[in-house]
Amino acid sequence: MPEFFNVLPPDEARALLFTHLSHRTAGEQVVTRAALGRVTAEPVQAPHPLPSFRRSTMDGYAVRAADTHGASESLPAFLTVVGEVPMGAAAGITLHTGEAALVHTGGMIPDSADAVVQVELTQQMGEGAPFPYEIEVFRSMAVGQNVLQVGEDVRAGAEILPAGHLLRPQDLGGLLSLGITELRVAQAPRVGILATGDEVVAPEVGPRPGEIRDINSYTVGGQTQKAGGVPIYGGIIPDDLAALQEAAEALLATTDMLVMSAGSSVSVRDVTVQVIGGLGEPGVLLHGVATRPGKPTIVGAVGGKPLIGLPGNPVSAMIQFDMFGVPAIYRLQGLSEPPLRGLVWARLAQNIASETGREDYVPARLQPTAEGMEAVPVFGKSNLIYTLVNADGLIKIPLNKGGVAAGDWVEVRLF
């Protein structure tokens, strides 16, 4: 079978893959407290408003705003404090004209009050409690001032989270504030990972001359975990079409996605193309991406599930999996796009050559300087996993740039 190359820029390649990814993991019910990093499987509505009663945002006195009208330092309003609203209790007090109630931050305010005057803007006339006692108020209060209204945080029935939302700490807090102690999330995608190559042995094995230990299964496995997936290690398969085809079919049948880390020689890559092509329709979508490292990546789909054939070089494999595998894992959970990723801007310490028409990724170490971060490229062949171990992130050199010069500002994507 002849090797064919249909080399696309990464964004187009990813878009092509995404048009074929109809498969989604099923939903499951989980406890909200343990749902960090999971993705909502359906929209969530507020069962009641938040807050569900009017709360003071200050320590002070609940008042009828009209009673303070025109009050100032020189001409205070005089009010009678008739009682206190304890924290955690209903405000059982009714305020008549000229009356106020002592309230605490977060406490409920009486029905008949419509503002809170903070304690610093008042002065007690005598000793204070026992109630009633008199206060002077030195400021004219507006209706609603220092009061959280019912539903000001969330209205009853509002959609608080859409489907396909990645749950962060504040989302857990927001759900629990409304008493939503369980919710439906996408099951974690099971990502099948196969290594191939007659030279590849398991990490536990002492390699003989000519053999190397499997790296890619575990870098890809770590990337999978970070994206919310579960790596299912299918082991190391000999460079044999029938064996690989059988292993790939079996693993894909019980997983949501299949990744094959090919050996590095051309013949092995051809076998990967054949295997992916033989799994079903549409099969291989593209073979080759306009990036360095990682050009000979194979991207495919079958039955709406993503299939990815990675180059054997560990640096290429990791960068390519980040480009296609990670977004696909989020997609399987119902996120249309992976979560935004921050960048670090840094000044480049050395020139980097590139070719236009290709997106280059260069590992870099970041070091703080007086003028901000400096990015020091970690050069090395893409066979060298320690170029990534010794780097903090990747400098991306866009498609249309022919290199970057020392002193230029570059964006570094953190690992």
Place this chain on the structure above:
Amino acid sequence: MPEFFNVLPPDEARALLFTHLSHRTAGEQVVTRAALGRVTAEPVQAPHPLPSFRRSTMDGYAVRAADTHGASESLPAFLTVVGEVPMGAAAGITLHTGEAALVHTGGMIPDSADAVVQVELTQQMGEGAPFPYEIEVFRSMAVGQNVLQVGEDVRAGAEILPAGHLLRPQDLGGLLSLGITELRVAQAPRVGILATGDEVVAPEVGPRPGEIRDINSYTVGGQTQKAGGVPIYGGIIPDDLAALQEAAEALLATTDMLVMSAGSSVSVRDVTVQVIGGLGEPGVLLHGVATRPGKPTIVGAVGGKPLIGLPGNPVSAMIQFDMFGVPAIYRLQGLSEPPLRGLVWARLAQNIASETGREDYVPARLQPTAEGMEAVPVFGKSNLIYTLVNADGLIKIPLNKGGVAAGDWVEVRLF
């Protein structure tokens, strides 16, 4: 006890806390494959060089470079291919002058070879195998060309990871490539979390008028998990000095760090100060940070363990825990600084007012536009957890800025 305020800028406050954090979690042995996100407890050395044999980086022919000296398109060198080095096997071939061996990418090269000429720079003279057969070589090769040398990735005995290194996918790959299938990491810090406030009830409980459900325990718990810690929920303690003191002592005895999410009224904050002060030396380090939201944060230490008293407002609590709690959790694991965090640069959609001398954090939603990201501030009182739920990150307004204007570029810290 009078309330005292010792308000420091956040960086100085954090530095002060760090000078008192001598406590570290113990080490434990874990399986490398399951060590993602853990922190190394001791330096790791390479037990052998990587690669441990000389490998070809190309599909082609292992040669003696001297045999190709002066070769060109018009004047090729003629070599005899005497055999093939199969993948995964030792190179059993000895090359004599004028001889070459067929090799594959990643394969071992014979002892007597010192370069690899890629197949594209050669031409077979006849049918190829069976060996021997003749090739023409069209390029003069340098010694070492297309060869990975022994130890080129890592030298034997080199420190591959220092102590206090947060393990990423590539680090797992790097360790396993050397057969390091287990390693010693810091135990995950146990972070004790207490909620206080007579108005606060557990999320499972239907709150009565005046009551609210506990949010802060779970936002802080989620932040703890993201930083590699284990939240130990100590429940909700009444606003009573003795009860709180007893609960805090008991929880701190079995955890590495204590967080108290105080009720929001001044009296409750005073109690938190007293409790932290009563736990031991040095106790309260500072009470108040020059930030908004979150000024009345209490930071302390006892026996080298961090103690944090958070404001009751959920937005303040989360932002303050990010500022002090998250770095402290990493510190407990032996990381001197939390991992670098990326930023998103965005154009501000609306003016934001601020005061100089205070660091402001404003929640913002990010939306893509033709000119890049736009940051839309999510305004709202710091009691409103949904300002954070509806935001993608925080805009930081530095100490010395009196606000930012619509159209300005701002940095957004993603959650």
